[in-house]
Amino acid sequence: MSTEMKIDTWLTDMDGVLVREGDAIPGAAEFLARLIEKDRNFLVLTNNSIFTQRDLSARLAHSGLQVPENRIWTSAIATGQFLNDQAPNASAFVIGEAGLTTALHEVGYTLTNTAPDFVVLGETRTYSFEAITTAIRLIEKGARFIATNPDATGPSPEGSLPATGSVAALITKATGVTPYFIGKPNPMMFRSAMNQIEAHSESTAMIGDRMDTDVIAGIEAGLETFLVLTGSTAKSEIERFPYRPKHVVNSIADIVDRI
Incomplete structure (x- = not known):
């Protein structure tokens, strides 16, 4: 694939790419402004299932970043869409916050909690x-068993927090049942996002800070991939992986002129 491919649609991770600890x-800000100025198709993707689109838009605005609600795609929304496609109007026992319960409603x-069709696990504090x-008893x-994402930990100013993947492992150990994970690195998350905005993989790029979620899912979805070094992955760690992003840049600032 040419490094000069025309990119019409941009997907970008949130934490580690656009914001860091708030x-x-x-x-x-310049990247987002350029997308709007050039009338480019885009979505901000996050595995965070705690918050609704409105919540996340407000949190980003507090950080000085203007992202409309309809330009945010979460693992909770992708989970709701997946479940609706698989079993419309079914029932679920949910461990999660407003982002997930709203998406399912x-x-x-x-x-x-009475004979649900699914147990759906999301992130919560x-x-x-x-619960x-x-x-465990309902799965038995x-x-x-469905989980919004496999992230084992999440960031906080004080250090790592246990996240969905860690609790999923606990439930799996107790039941012997592994959940189906909807969020990154499942490329389904990207395909559902692209379907939402009528984008095509041949002209779509993914920007992320994690090799094991953003980059691998982008590759598997057939997207142009950009790894930024402002989040979870250091440049020295890239060689550990058997796959490579198409581009490695210091930060989102280095991509503004590509739009």
Whole structure:
């Protein structure tokens, strides 16, 4: 694939690319402004299932970044869409926050702990032993197990926090059942996002800060991939992986002129 391919649509990760611990990364505001100025198709993608699109738009605005609600695509929304496609108007027991429960309500799902069709695990800051126990027992009784994303930890100013993948591993250990993960690195997350904005893989790029989620999912979805070095992956770590991003840049600021 030519390095000078015409890119009509831009997908970008949020944490580590546009913001870091609540602060805008230099160049992010200019990147977003250029997308709007050039009337480019774009979406901000995140595995974070805690917040709704409105919540995330407001949080980004607080950091000085203007991203309309309809330009944000979360693993919670992708999960709701997947479940609606697989089993419309079914039921689920949910461990998660407003981003996930809202997404499931909007596709017509009933949230219940009585014989649900699915157990759906998302990210939350208040995992409860009682809820995890309920999830285990429902899965043992036949509920199908879905998780919004496989991230084992999440960032915070104080250090790492246990995330969806860690709790999923606990439930899997107890039940012997592995969940189907919807978010990155599942390329389904990208395909659902591109379908939402009628984009085509041949002219779409993905910008991310993680080799094991953003880059590999972008490659598997057939996208042009950019790795920025402002987040989780250091330049020295790239060689560990058996695949490569198409481009490695210091930060989002280095991509502004590509738009």
